[in-house]
Amino acid sequence: MDKPSFRERVLVAREQAIVEAANRLLAEKGFDLMTVDEVAAQVGIAKASLYKHFSSKESLAAAAMVRLMDRALAFVAEREALDPAPAPLDQLKAVARWSMEVQMAGEMPSLPAQNSSLRAELTGRADYLDRLFELSDRIGAWVEAAQAAGALNPQLPPEVVLYTVYARACDPVLAVLRQAGSASSEQIIDWVLASCFDGLAAR
Amino acid sequence: MDKPSFRERVLVAREQAIVEAANRLLAEKGFDLMTVDEVAAQVGIAKASLYKHFSSKESLAAAAMVRLMDRALAFVAEREALDPAPAPLDQLKAVARWSMEVQMAGEMPSLPAQNSSLRAELTGRADYLDRLFELSDRIGAWVEAAQAAGALNPQLPPEVVLYTVYARACDPVLAVLRQAGSASSEQIIDWVLASCFDGLAAR
DNA sequence: GTCTATAGAAAGATAGAC
């Protein structure tokens, strides 16, 4: 590992700025409505310069997803390092809460599941898939542990629990409640978290 | 009310065919990726002819939403007419199940919440808003009744319950589980319904 | 690598004949 030169560090910093701008715009407008012009404008460079760093709009979105996975993996690692270790069910609640906080902060990129060119890019990128699989492994371990401890609804298979936790990241209820305007972001997240883990029905 | 002429009935039937095609394509690809050309092609008419019926892509999507609201109101009316009347909580479960069935059947139009021209069209159309408010009133009445009966999680305000039920219509967990391929649509819906009302945590 | 300028393609919307 050579020490990176000044030039290289500037380059990396610029790429980070591009990805962060893309991430914000993906959260705000979604993939289809985000334009590469806007991203370049936010970074303060020309569109042609952006295309020297990322070969397509899809690869730019994929880079934003890789960054999101890295943030998620870092959060999970933090939680795994806690001593004493929290109960697995609490770990699941924590990661669900974290993803909702990211969404509420306007930092959760929203990609249409239907867009095939985007799907092709994501499923063809090992850096993204590796992170996604590792994240699923780690959260999946919490699911199994919680199930073994009898803390999870025994009706539900592990994948259902995993995907339901993932889905909090794009839960539209957050935005609707915020637009209604009668509660704080924290209160809204508490409500959605309670409905997710405790259910709508009385206990 | 004059009896509609043959010509008029043909016209109405054609508009229905257009809206149904748009509805399917909205479900399949979403608003941004659906093209007016495709809709026209599916109906078997020229794009210019479609624009004689609907003044814009947005108004076409709005017509699909009005149709969806009518279907939902019809379902709710059916459930209200049952004798003996089901428990309010079961009514809520029934409408959540219905909306998931519509999604699984590929008939749930998916509109991006972020698109402002589309939002402007929807919030400017009394025919859509009237139906949405009426639907919310009726389902809201079930929520209140269920709450009064002590059947709902007392932590949650009524709007949270209402929006959480609505959100099942676009729950991405359904599509992910179906793509995983290991369960029937009916089984998947049962799981998601259980996680929604009973929660992920054990009782 | 960054810029300006532009090519190329897609899609919403319309003109005008019938």
Place this chain on the structure above:
DNA sequence: GTCTATCTTTCTATAGAC
């Protein structure tokens, strides 16, 4: 009202100078 043909705009992507 329906068609073919076209306009217009928007956006992705690239060419070519520096």
